[in-house]
Amino acid sequence: MSEQADYKKLLTELIQKQMVILGPNIALDTARKVPGIRIAGDGVVLEIIGDPVMVLRSVAQEYTVLSSYVTQMALNVLKQKYPSMAY
Amino acid sequence: MAKILVAEDDKLISASLCDALKSQGHEATPAYDGEDAVAKAKEIKPDLLLLDIMMPKLDGISVLWELKSNPETKGVAVIVLTNMGDMETISKILEAGATDYLLKSDQSIDEVMKKVRDVLSRDIKLS
Amino acid sequence: MIINILLVADFIVLAIVMAWYIFRTLRERAYLRTRLSQSMQLQQKVYQAQVLKEISERIGYSLDTTKVVEIITNSLGNLLPYDTVSYMLITDNSAVFKCHVENSVSHEFIEEVKDKILMAFSGILNLDVKPSRFDESVTGNLLDDNVRVGVKSYFNLPVFIGEKLVGVINVASGQFGRFGENEASILYTITNQAALAVTRLQGVLRSERGKLKAVIDSITDGIISVDLSHQLLVANPSVREILEIAPAKSSEVSDITMFDIVDALAGKTDLRTKIDQALAEDKRIFVPDVVLKNRALEINITPVKNEIGEKVGANVVFHDITTEKSLEKLRQEFTAMMVHELRAPLTAVRWSSESMLKNLAQATGSEPGKVKDTLVTIETASNNMLELVNDLLDVAKIEAGKFELNSQEYDLAEVAKQQVEVFKPQAEVKHLALSLSSPEKLKAKFDRIRVSQVLGNLISNAIKYSDSGEIVVSLLVDEANKRVVVGVKDTGIGISREDLPVLFSKFKQLKSGDRSKKGTGLGLVVSKGIIESHGGQIWVESPGENLGSTFYFSLPN
Numbered sequence: 001m002s003e004q005a006d007y008k009k010l011l012t013e014l015i016q017k018q019m020v021i022l023g024p025n026i027a028l029d030t031a032r033k034v035p036g037i038r039i040a041g042d043g044v045v046l047e048i049i050g051d052p053v054m055v056l057r058s059v060a061q062e063y064t065v066l067s068s069y070v071t072q073m074a075l076n077v078l079k080q081k082y083p084s085m086a087y
Numbered sequence: 088m089a090k091i092l093v094a095e096d097d098k099l100i101s102a103s104l105c106d107a108l109k110s111q112g113h114e115a116t117p118a119y120d121g122e123d124a125v126a127k128a129k130e131i132k133p134d135l136l137l138l139d140i141m142m143p144k145l146d147g148i149s150v151l152w153e154l155k156s157n158p159e160t161k162g163v164a165v166i167v168l169t170n171m172g173d174m175e176t177i178s179k180i181l182e183a184g185a186t187d188y189l190l191k192s193d194q195s196i197d198e199v200m201k202k203v204r205d206v207l208s209r210d211i212k213l214s
Numbered sequence: 215m216i217i218n219i220l221l222v223a224d225f226i227v228l229a230i231v232m233a234w235y236i237f238r239t240l241r242e243r244a245y246l247r248t249r250l251s252q253s254m255q256l257q258q259k260v261y262q263a264q265v266l267k268e269i270s271e272r273i274g275y276s277l278d279t280t281k282v283v284e285i286i287t288n289s290l291g292n293l294l295p296y297d298t299v300s301y302m303l304i305t306d307n308s309a310v311f312k313c314h315v316e317n318s319v320s321h322e323f324i325e326e327v328k329d330k331i332l333m334a335f336s337g338i339l340n341l342d343v344k345p346s347r348f349d350e351s352v353t354g355n356l357l358d359d360n361v362r363v364g365v366k367s368y369f370n371l372p373v374f375i376g377e378k379l380v381g382v383i384n385v386a387s388g389q390f391g392r393f394g395e396n397e398a399s400i401l402y403t404i405t406n407q408a409a410l411a412v413t414r415l416q417g418v419l420r421s422e423r424g425k426l427k428a429v430i431d432s433i434t435d436g437i438i439s440v441d442l443s444h445q446l447l448v449a450n451p452s453v454r455e456i457l458e459i460a461p462a463k464s465s466e467v468s469d470i471t472m473f474d475i476v477d478a479l480a481g482k483t484d485l486r487t488k489i490d491q492a493l494a495e496d497k498r499i500f501v502p503d504v505v506l507k508n509r510a511l512e513i514n515i516t517p518v519k520n521e522i523g524e525k526v527g528a529n530v531v532f533h534d535i536t537t538e539k540s541l542e543k544l545r546q547e548f549t550a551m552m553v554h555e556l557r558a559p560l561t562a563v564r565w566s567s568e569s570m571l572k573n574l575a576q577a578t579g580s581e582p583g584k585v586k587d588t589l590v591t592i593e594t595a596s597n598n599m600l601e602l603v604n605d606l607l608d609v610a611k612i613e614a615g616k617f618e619l620n621s622q623e624y625d626l627a628e629v630a631k632q633q634v635e636v637f638k639p640q641a642e643v644k645h646l647a648l649s650l651s652s653p654e655k656l657k658a659k660f661d662r663i664r665v666s667q668v669l670g671n672l673i674s675n676a677i678k679y680s681d682s683g684e685i686v687v688s689l690l691v692d693e694a695n696k697r698v699v700v701g702v703k704d705t706g707i708g709i710s711r712e713d714l715p716v717l718f719s720k721f722k723q724l725k726s727g728d729r730s731k732k733g734t735g736l737g738l739v740v741s742k743g744i745i746e747s748h749g750g751q752i753w754v755e756s757p758g759e760n761l762g763s764t765f766y767f768s769l770p771n
Contacts, residue, residue, distance in 0.1 A: 021337040023369030029395035066402040069374045070338055077340050097558060103565035110572070141558075170557040174618055192557040192600060196568045 007052035008045045010082055011059060016043040017074050018063055030066060034058040053086050060087075089207055090114045092133040094124035094150065095168065096142045100191070104137060107196045108203065121145025125153055128160050135207060138185075140169045140176070148183050155184040164206050251396075280310075282412055283373055283381045286405055287314070294397055296385045298323070298354075302331045303381040308347035315354035318361055319388065324352065326365040331384050334370045338379055363388035369398045371405045376413045436532035438475065439518070442493070444486055446472045447527065456511065456532045482506060483513065489528050493517050496525070503539075510539040560603065563596040605736040612743030619661040619747050626656040626665070626698060626769070630687055633669040641677050641685065648673070652689035658698055658771050664744045665769070668752075671737040672702040672765045680706030683762070691771070697750065698771050703764040709756040717754060718742040741767070 011031075018027035024043075031039055036049040037059065048055050063071040079087065091113050095101040101117045108115040116131060118124040122144045128136060136154070140147035147167060154160040167180045167188040180188050187206055189199060283301045290299050300313035311331075313324060335343040367390060371383040383405070385393065430437055436453035440446055449470055454461065457478035459470055476485055482504050492499040492515040501513040512533040520526050571593065611617045634650045641648040669687070676685045683705030691698050709717065718738050738752075745752040745767045756763035 017337055021334045021370060021372070023367075023393060023398070025367060025392065025394045026369045026398045030399075033395070066399065067372055067374075067406065069377065069379070070372050073338055073340065097562050099562040099566045100558075103562070103569040106569050106573070107565075170561070174620070191561040192604065196565050196572075199565075 004048060004052060006082070006085060007056060008048055010078060010085060011037070011045045011048070011052075011056060012043060013081075014056075014059065014063075014074060014078060015039060015045065017077075018070075019043050021070055021074070022063075022066060026066070027063075030062045031059050033062055056087060088112050089134040090116075090131060091135045091137065091203070092116050092118060092124065092127055092131065093137045094118045094121070094142065094147070095137070095139040096120060097139075100139075103196060104199065107200055111200055111203070113203075121147070121150045124150050128154055128163065129157070132160065133163055135203065136163050136165045137203075138165055138167050140167060140171070140180075148179055151180075151183040151185060164209075166202060166206055280381075282375070282408060283383060284312075286371070286373075286408060287312075287383055290385070290401075294385065295387065295389075295392070297387045298327060299383070299385050300327055300331070301381055301383045302328070302335070304335060304343065304345055307345055308349065309345035310349045311351075313350075313352045313354075315352060315357065317388075318355045318358040319363065320359045320361050321357055322359070323361070323363065323365060323386070323388065324357065327368070327384055327386050330365065330368055330386070331370065331382050334372065334382050334384075335379075338372055361388070366390045367392035369393040369401075371401055373405060373409055374413075375409050376416055435534070438530050438532075439527060440472065440489065440530070441527040442525065444472055444489060446470070446475075449475075453532065456509070456534055458506070458508065478506070479504065480506065485513075485530070488513075488515055489530065491515075492528055493525055503535075509534055509536045511535060557600075557603065560596055560600045564593065564600060567593040567596060602736075605740055608740045608743065609736055612740070612747070617743060617747050619664060619744075621659050621661045621748070623657060623659050624662050626658045626660070626700070627652045627654060627689060629662060629666055630669060630689055630700065633666055633673060634687055636670065637673045637677060640674070644677060644680070645682065646677060646680055647684035648677075648687075649684065650687045650689075652687075653691070656689055656691065656698060658769055660748055660769050661744070665748075668741040668744050668767060669700070669702075671741045672767075675737065675765070676702050676704035676706065680704045680762075692768070695768075696771055697768045699766055699768045701764050701766045703762065705762040708759050708761040708763050709754065710759045714754065714756065718752065745769070 015027060015031050018030075021027075022030075028039060028041070028043065031037065034055060036055050037045060038047040038049075039045055060071060060075060063074075075087065088111075091108050093101055093104050093108070093115055095104065095117070096119050098119070101119070105115040105117055116127060116133070118127045119142075121142045124136075124138070124142070125145065138147045138150060142150070145153075147169075151165060151167070154163060154165075161184075164186045165184070167185045168191050169176060169180070169188060170191055177188060186209070187202065189202055194202075280303060283303065287299055287301050290296070297317045297319050298313055298315050300311065302312075303310045311328060313327065332343055332345075365386045366388055368384060368386040371385075372379060373381045373383065385398075385401075387393070430448070430450045431452075433450065434452055436456040437448070437450045438446060438453055439448035446469075453459070453475070454470060457475060459474050459478050479485055483501050488499050488501060496517055498517075499515040501515070504511045504513055512535050514531045514533065516529050516531075517525055518527045518529055571590070608617070630650055630652055634648055638648055673685065673687065685705075686701075686703045688701045688703070689698065690701075718741075742752050748769050750767060750769040752765070752767040754763055754765045
């Protein structure tokens, strides 16, 4: 499904961005807390199980706990890049 | 006995003073403003000057300064007549070289005459 | 056979023991792990509390964002194993980078850390962040280029204060696998809480400052605030106006300086010295009547303390009194004019009538008749008017607090003697005996003219209100109370109990035939003013109506 692929791409970008901003291990560990997502060691999202929008929200939520401003800014950039997608 | 110049702009007061002085046997000359007072002082060279502070043309303190800085007139004894009894005015009067001062409103003519006698006798002692 | 069974049994026992042992070890390890994790949690909690405490303490005195970042960095302590902890603050195009080395690393390691931080900045801001200036400092253990390990683990703590990114803290290690969620997440919590606290506080301060500024700006008095070294901290717009400091020439230098202010005061008062005085004596200093070119000012200096009572500076208020002063000056000039205007004609009337009387007496030798009576009336009337004016002026002066005394050392006994002599004739006319009871000499410090006035007032009252008997003036020294007391005793109409308290006041309602008695009625009021100006007291005793009275006054000695 192209939608799934899109969300995988979106989430990958988000996670990789956080890996640079917050640090690789913490970014990965935090995203991995969300059930239904499988992530490689370099931040690439391998699989999303379930509703991708929910998964995205959950990941964003986890990141918000660490730093709400950073997450906000990151999401804004992504929204600009992928305007048609639901967040 | 003495030549006295009465510098006072109020004619009634001037007349009363001159009358009283004359009855004491002195020679009394009136002057009704500051400039006249200076002129008359230079002219008749009085032994005593009864000087009112508030006068037209030139006020009493200025008359005093002028006379005291003039070698011809600086020896004259001066009794300043004033209505203001405050310390500032009195120190100004004494600073300018007055021999004595009188509060017009507080004295009767007799007391004024007593003061005149007093100052004249002081003067005689000094000279 | 039996040996085999025994061997098997042995094995089984061994297996059981081993199983039991392994089981116990595993349980212990699990237990230890839990304890470790609990201990770590506790440590983290302690750390959290410590950092927050330190931050809130320091926040009270400085909201320097650099400091906040520093505090968090320094408080890391031994909570996590790391090799370096650093922070970077970026403003415009220059960056401040500070790194603390816990375990020796190479120069390259540091460069990597810097890179990682810059990438984080770039990522957050979505810009390419490349500062042109770097202010660097590295502390802690020495760098060792032989340690050829790069940054293998790291995490960044972005610090946002007031929604603005002020800096990034980085914790780095040469070992893999560090700083996962359970090690690092607590630090995010701490950082966020600290940043929030600072942001909130900044907001409160800003709003309070804003309110204060609005109030200060609206005040027409000039207000400035200085610190302990006389540096100008605050100055409201009115200062410029009041001190007539020219408006700023360029928009760059829009604030006035302490120099401008001291200059404007033009040496009329030494402001700096007065500020120091206020601080040293810890009290308000009031400087009245500072007259500048076009204005007159009043200056008030108050020391300022912080909430623990330490002096931190002073506030100076410049109050314009030009209008008040010119009004005061006008009033004074008016009063002076009035005094002259009132007194001059009265003196004229008095002296000329005195003069006329003398002339008449000389001219006719004995009673001139009706004319003389008229003249006597004029003289009496004008004397009375003069007395009234003098009394009114005295009362006005006393009430305005502008009553001047000319006190010197005099012999009170002599003054009393003189006054008694003056009034003897009057007393004789009424067949009253007037006597003095006093020591030979009584030295005291007082205004001779004024005290004579009081004595005269009391004696003349005594004569006025007595129809027969005697008046005794007495003086005595009251050693115990360090004063002298003068008494005037009469055998006259006395004073009723109800009238006693109002005698010395301007507004009297004395019953019985007092309307017939001449006099201004202000004599006692003035006497009271005179005596009280000396620091003494005046009072009266009377057994009752028609039983005479004794007036006393005291003078401090």
